[in-house]
Every structure is written in C-alpha cells, then in structure tokens.
Amino acid sequence: MHTVVGIVGYYPFLRGYPLGPALMEGLRTPAWAAALDVREMNWGPIAIVQELQSQPRKPDRVVLVGAVDRGLPADRISCRRWAGGALDPLAVQRRVFEAVTGVIHLDNLVVIGAHFGVWPPALLTVEWQSADSDVGDLVLGEIEGARLSGSIGVVGDRPLTAANRRVVEQLVEAVRHAALDDAWPAAQPLTVDQLTPAAPVCQHRFFDEPMP
C-alpha cells in the first residue's frame, strides 16, 4: 500500500505562525506515519502532476491536506472523498491560469490532477476551514532588536499558540484516519460543483463605479 500525503497551500497557514512546517513535523514523527510518503505540495499543480506521472510506483491512495473555504464554521476539519464530476476543459484551464498567477489552492490541484489522470480512485482531502486567510505578521531579522526594545510590536515569529497547536493535532489525527482507515469510501463526497470557483479572467465596471 503506497499512500502519499500532500500538504497544499502555505498561504492560509500563515496567520501568526506557519502551520505547514508544524503539520509536516507532526506527520513525520508518529510511528503510524512511517509507512506514509509525506510531501510538500506547495508548487504549481502541473509540476506536481508531472512528478506523479514520472514515478514508476503509482500511489494507491492520496491524501491532500490544506485550508479551503467551504463556508463551514471556523476551524471545522472535514475529510472528503473526491467523487469528481464533469470536467469542462475550459474550466480546468481557468484553474491552470489561476495556478500560474501564483495561487496555490487545494481545489486547483485536485481538478488539474484529475484532468491529467494522476489520482488513484482513493483521493481524499483533509480540509481545514480557517478562521481567516490573511498572511500573518512575521518578522525580519534586522528588526528583532527594535521589537525586543519595545519600539515596535509584531505578532509573528513566536511559537504556535495553543489554538494553533490544537489545529495541527486535529489535522494530524484526521490525516491518520484518511490515510490508514479502510472506511474511506464512506467519507463525504467532494464533487466539481462544490469546489471554490477560479477567479474570473476579466472584471468589468462602469466608469467611476467603486472597485469590486
């Protein structure tokens, strides 16, 4: 059984402290995770697709973990089973376009990977509904002196808060179930029409109307 776990999207994890590295650490430490192939997937989906295509051993199961906005209560963690749906090539291309603009998003990776047929039937997502998706306050080395002297205050560059630690623990536990349980076909399905849409190519507005 070859199971790949991919951590997708550093952006939503940046508030206060990047959870991604902590999550990676959390997934590499436990004995039960030894059999898993845990990877960073904070890259363009095409590169990830090509990497998976080039590997002789295809994964039997893939678990993608990241933050997405499904309109759920904040901090809800859910596991879904990719159930697919009709993939319109132009809609897929819009996601490629968006990915190329620098957006790293779990949904884009799911769709682009599905288009190129790299996913096994067992593709699962572990999704964290983050409270916000802003980039957090992190600090630059040279201003640490100013911070220590109290002349400026910054929020970041500090250990995980207790709340963040709990999120990491819950995500690790959810990944454990998704990666190892045989009950994955019973997971809630995720279909194309439930995904976050790609950004529109072109916005129109009348002169002097406020920016959308």
Place this chain on the structure above:
Amino acid sequence: MCFKNLPIEFDAEGKAHLIPGVVDPYSYTTVSLEERDLKLKEIARKNGQTRDIDFDPVTRVAGALAFHSTVDLQQKRVLDTRSMATLFRGYEVILRGRDPRDAAFISSRACGVCGGVHSTCSALSLEMALGIRPPPMGILVRNLLLSCEYLYDNPLHLFVLAGPDFSEVLVRDTNPEVWAAAATAPAKYAQLHGYATIGAIMADLNPLTGKLYLEALEMTRIAREAYVLLGGKYPHPETIIPGGVTTTLTATTFSEFYIKLSPFFDYAKKCIGIWDDVYDFMYAVNPDYRHCGELPATMVDFGQWDHEEHYDGTYANANEWGEKRWSTPGAVVDGQLVTTKLRDLNVGFEEFIEHSYYQQWEEQPFKTDPMGAPLSPNHPWNKSTIPRPGAQNWKERYSWSTTPTWDRHTFEAGAYARVYISALAKKLPASDYFESTGHSLKLNIPKGAGLPMLNAEWRIPPVWNAFERNRARAYAVAFNLMVTVENWVRAMDLQKRGETRVHTPFEVPKTGRYIGVGFWGAGRGFLGHWCVIENGLLANYQICTPSTVNACPKAPWGEAGPYEQAVLNTVLVESNYQDASGFKGIDILRAIRSFDPCMPCTTHVMVEGSDRVITREVTTCACGL
C-alpha cells in the same frame, strides 16, 4: 555619445563625466496625473461607450499583476491604462544585514520560474565585489544551466501562457471572421510543423487539449531534467555560488545532458514555423493587428552567457567581457543601438518611486561608479527600499513596482531583446551555429530526429508589437539552443583536457566596503543584482527584474511604462461583442502577455500593519510549472 537625456559626456579616453555647468544634473520635473484623470472623466460623461476594464489578476501570467484600462468600445481605442503590481517583494529588505554568501540562495526565491537566474546574478554581483574569477568550466556550466532555464521558460510562454490567445477556442469566440479565414488558410511552413492550415495550428493551440499545448508542457519537463543533471535541483539550485558551481561533472553527465537537448533540435524549428505562420496570417487577415501592443523598439539587455576566455568579473573590464558574451548587451532607443557597453548600461540606469508604494531615500553613498563615472541618486547602489503601503490612487501611487529607466526612458525587457540586440550589434563571437549580421540573426539548427538541418534567420521587423515580441521569442528558443550547443562543445573540450575545476574559493573580507553588480538575464530578459558589502555583511542589495521593467507605473515625468503604453497603442480588433458585458479584451491581453509577465519577480512577500514588518519565510512563487 550614448546619453541624450542624462547630462553625461565622455572624454577623449572614453571616461564618463557630468557635463560641466549643469547645476542639478539629476533633477526632473514631476507631472501630476490628475489632469489626465479629469479629461477621462469628461470623455466618459460624453460617451456612453467608455468603460473601465479591469483585469485582476491578469491570468496566464505568473504572479500578481492587475491591469486597469479605460476603453472606448465604440471607437475601439484604449484611452487610459495603469499597470499594478499588487504585492510587495521585499527581498532587498530581507537581504540587508546578511552574510553575502546567503544572497544567492535567498534571492533565488524571488521567482519559482526563473529559479536559477537570480542565483547566478547574485553570484556575479559578489564576484565583482570581491574580485573572484571562476574557472572556465564553472563559467560554461553556468551558461548551460542558463540555457536550460530559457529552453523551459520560452516554450512555456509561447504555448501555455500566450499561445491560447491564438487558439481556435479563443479566436472563434472573439473574432469569428478570423477563425473562418484561418480554417482554410494554408500554412507556409508545413514542412517544419506538419500542419496544412492555420486553423489546424490554432486547434492544437487549444488549452489543455491541443497537441501543441501538451507538447510544450512536456518540453518544459525535459529542459528542467537537463538542468537537474548539471545543477542538481530546480528551481533554486544550491550548486550556483560565487566563483562558479559546486557540481561534480563527468563525461557521462555531459552525454546525458546532450541526450536531453536532442529533442529541441526539431522543436526549435517547429516553434519558428508555427509562430511565423500564425503571425503572418494574423497580419494578412487584419492589418490592424500590427498595432497590437505596438511600441517604438526601446529596450535594454545586459547580455548573457559569458565567454570563458574573457569573463573576469571585474567592473573595470565589464565593457570588454560584456561584448564577448554569447548574446550582446546593449541599449536600443527607438530602434537605434546606442551602446553595447555594460558600464554605460549601469551608469544610465535609475529607479523612480513617485507612483509606487515606496518612500524616497535620502542618502547617496555613491556619487560615482568604481571607474569614476557619475551615478544618479536613483541608481540602485544608492537606492534604499523603504516600503510605504497605501491606498490605490491612480493619480499618485498605484503599484509595488518601481519605475526603472535608462537615460530617462522607460524601456522593454525580454527574451526578444537579447535576439534584437544581438542581431543589431554584430558583435557576437564567432560560432558555427549563429551569426549576427547587423540586421538579422542567422541560426544554423542541426538535423534532428525528424527534420533536416535548418538555416533560419530572424530579421529585425519594421514594426515592433505584441506579435513580433512573441515571434522573436520563438526564434529565441533556437538561439538559446545553439548557444547551448556552442557551450556544450566547449565544456566537452575542457573535460577532455582535464580542466574540470568548477569553482574558485573565496573569503568574505571582514572589513572594508566593496560593491558589485550582476549583469544577467532571466528568461524574460534584463536582470540586475547590485550589492554593497560593508564589514563582511550586505549593507545594501538591490534587485531589478524584467517584470519590474515592463510592468512599471508611469515615470515621474509622465511617461507610461511599457505595458501601459503598449496597451494604449493597441487597436481593438475584437469583434464578437454587443456591449461591455460581452467584451473579452483579447487584444489588450495579447498586448500584455507578449511581454511574458512574471509578477513574482516584481512582487512578493506581504507586509502587514507596519511598513517595516516583512515575512522572514522566503517562499517561492507558486508558478513553478
């Protein structure tokens, strides 16, 4: 005398100095953009067909570019434009105070597409500052690595980013009359690409499903694999350092590298045939396409691919080793080549921040360059990056990009610039594979698996526009390839002679002040890294990327940046719309995309709250396709 606007002249020995008697030599007049804004509003009130069209983000470009335009849909003209880099980069701030040896590794993260060029540019900058001369093999390996990046970058742009704009799906949707003509128009270069009609080419340019689109994705993979053979890792190689590279190379490595290159012999010919056919057809079907992204040909390029017998890394000899590069440095102003000397390019370069979210710096530590030539207060060696976030205001500040100029001209950067300048300058070193004629670039592309040898020739076009940028980029694939072959042969010769040393050791002095500049080029053109080392640490580090050059906001004196002006000059040929809601803006997007925008170079890591707080975590952009 290359400078027409800056008050700099040269003495009989060629030494630059300020023209005597000029009281404030680097002063300039700042014009308000408010008047223009009011005029546009007046036009809008009178003309119900005037619309603001925003492209945010502009897709199929890498990064955070937003573009604002005001168009008159009735007259099919663009009335006003603003190019916005919507994120802050901040590597200049991140690098300040660090050990200079970190610079190549950290600055590499400025872009995930061009993930090696920043390393090399940084290494060049430190080599100049610290007097390091790499061994010949180190120089050649750097050249080969650079070629791989270009062989990856240019096809990606041609077929995956800009190519879909010329695909059946897009053309049929925006200009049905063009598609109708294309469907039966014979392709002139069918022997190079195998397509009988333009319509068949356009069908295979269709995104995700077209064979040309998919083939380009595969070619980018091959180019990256070739890179990894020599560089160990891509993007962000850890093998490029000041003084050369750190890889262990054998004859087998070079043989494997050549095998990876082989598919490009036919692919380069195909790129030329495809894009010659498509653009010749577009001109024929509607001559107004000549105005798409049209600009006077004003461009600057530092040249790339150092000659291992000439490069010594010094600023004093930069003019000489620069002109021996396998693509020639230079500045072209309105189609005229005005210099090919790297020191002239450096002395004439400035960055302005009047319409950018930065604060003006006060100090000018360097009045002259190391050869005594005058330097502007706005030169990168004098510049400090001081972020000043604020609300978007079209009349004042609206971009995180600065406005780079050369001799007070905004200018273009691109793969096409190295083709254009190399062709015009007639200074390329002798090679069996390419030749500059002064008006063209001749390329002898060897026989491939399926196609015979091709003698191709890129000629300087009578108009300079979006299509010619892309066409030159298609020829750049072949140019890159032939430079690669030239350098591969040289590397093999060195290997046979046992000259396999790839690195020169160096120490960073713990005291004293040293300055350097890396003159290099990304896949998208012009790239400079300027460093100031003081007492063993980086006192200043400035990066100027091609997308900063191309996506810049207006100059203080009102001159538009290249994107802005190119779109302003674009005639809207799009026909299949009734009103603003059906307008796709395809001509505007073609104009912007012809510059191969890559905004992670121009923009990066976020600021929040304070204008001094910047993320320490250096993440690459996500666009590492």
